[in-house]
Amino acid sequence: MEIGLVGKPNVGKSTFFSAATRLEVEMASYPFTTIDANKGVGYIRNRCPHQDLEVECEPNNAPCINGTRMIPVKIIDVAGLVPEAHKGKGLGNQFLDDLRQASTLIHIVDASGSTNSEGEPCGKGEHDPRADVEFLTKEIDHWLKGILERNWDKVSRKLEVVGGNVEHAVYEQLSGLGVSEAMVVLAVRSADIQESPKNWSGDDLYRLAKAIRMKAKPMLISANKADLAGDDLMDSLMTLGDDIVIPTSAEYELALRKASESDIVEYMPGEDNFKVLRDDISDMQKSALDKIESHMKRYGGLGVQQTLEKAIYELLDMIVVYPVENEHSYTDKDGRILPDAHLLPRGSTAEDLAYAVHTDIGKGFIRAIDSRTDRVIGRDHELKDGDVIKIVSK
Ligand SMILES: Nc1nc2c(ncn2[C@@H]2O[C@H](COP(=O)(O)OP(=O)(O)O)[C@@H](O)[C@H]2O)c(=O)[nH]1
Ligand SMILES: [Mg+2]
Incomplete structure (x- = not known):
């Protein structure tokens, strides 16, 4: 089970990835620390039972920090996606390969609107991040539709001649993409296609692809660079349809985790405060930490940890x-x-x-x-x- 970080270039995916996969713990070994350049392990918090059972735990696979277990989850920093990737534009195919493995997606957008649709820097507020949400889901839907479409003539003819279960046939087309047969059954139902499989149109397949994506790759939105975005931009993103949107500042989170590693601060990922441990920090460090602190107070944290936890506990409904x-x-x-x-x-x-x-x-x-x-x-x-x-x- 993996979390995929997706989005166009320059929105902060790699910064989010570095922040989320940095955890300072005293442990001899825990699994899959660094897997690959773009694969690593992040952690979600869970109350350690040692607190209630009044014992001292000896963690093996999930470190315990002051009564909070840090449960490992794999994270993939997926190659940046640009419009038309499903046609092979940009790093399209690499993106889609990474995507196969993900059970849930965190779509990182530049909430400050300073990255254009191709992922190039632009003036703050010049690009509407809401447009990115639409384009990205469409890219994935087109990609899935393309896979379904490839053999559909043959598959549907066979269904008609030999018979068989249409959901199973669809499921077989999507093998290796992390799509279960149960998800396909639900998706076929919700796509509500009237025609027999042989007559499914491109539009029918697209609707089915979309329904499958929503089941198989549930997504939440990280409104990143919240530290740069003004109130208007944040408000417009936060009220985006049914999607869960979490204000994040990957840059601040990374800075704070690094400061924690150097014992400049004491910080537990996900909390809305930290403690400065040294009195010999420079004015510049101090003012940077002050900025981070006021941002944290305003948003109740920096968002990176909350995003991972919502993905696992809410979208995937794990325990x-x-x-x-x-x-x-x-x-x-x-x-x-x-x-x-x-x-x-x-x-x-x-x-x-x-x-x-x-x-x-x-x-x-x-x-x-x-x-x-x-x-x-x-x-x-x-x-x-x-x-x-x-x-x-x-
Ligand atoms: N202000 C601000 N800048 C950020 C944040 N996250 C990333 N950046 C900056 O945005 C740029 C692109 O970040 P990167 O992680 O490489 O983006 P990627 O292409 O999506 O992997 C870098 O200059 C980062 O320092 C953030 O939360 N706030
Ligand atoms: Mg990157």
Whole structure:
């Protein structure tokens, strides 16, 4: 499961990526720290169960900072997208390749309107960032439509002659794009196409592509460079239809995380304040920090952390669950307390967790125990965020 950062060039994708993937923690090893030039690991916050259970945790896959677990999520800094990318313009194809892997997208726009539609700098407010939201979703829709269209004659003829399920046929066309068959079923229903598959028009396929994109690549908008944007620009973006829009300043977030690494400030990502730790900073540093502080107060934070968390907790509707081997000491087989955190879709059951931990544990599932209550739970028991679960398996 990966988060894709998308948008045209120069809006701050790489700055957002650097900020989000920088976390200073004292840990020997945690997974996939740096994967690739444009792939890394960001973190979403989750209350560590150690706070309620009154133990000290020994994190393995998700560091704990003062009672907050930082749950790793992969982030891809997707190549900048320009209009007509689906026709191969700009880095079109590279963009689309990166996009396959993403389960959710953060569309970064320059809220200050100082980047034109091709991604070149322009005077502040000269470009309307709302236009970018429209163009980007259209690009993705055209790309998906192109894939569907490629073999549609053959596929639809076969459906007519041999029979078969149209949703399954569509699903097969999109393999490798992170689209599940269940998503296709919902999308076909919502696209509400009247014709039989053989007669689907380009417009029908486009509507279907759009419906699939909305299910398979749910997106939220980071109104970046909020530090430059005036009130009018921010207001016009914030009321953009149904989309979730979060004011962000990737540049400030990056500056603050760097300052935290150099022990100039103490800052927990996502909070709306920080503490200056040194009194020997220069006037320039001081005034930069003052600006950041007043921006944070105004927007309730810098937005980078909030954006990641909304993508995972709201768009993807995930929960965090902590599996343990011993339900009384909350340890794994090596005696580590609350070592691992697992991200699972809401609705996941005790058995789903068992499979997420290991296929063999899933196969041998007997029952589970909710460590917080000491109650035995069955395989179909739905888990909730923050659960600490022991699985009994053959
Ligand atoms: N003022 C301001 N500038 C930013 C912000 N984020 C990025 N920038 C600047 O915008 C320019 C483009 O950023 P970059 O991350 O390379 O954009 P990308 O092409 O989308 O990856 C750089 O000069 C950044 O310093 C922000 O939040 N505020
Ligand atoms: Mg970049």
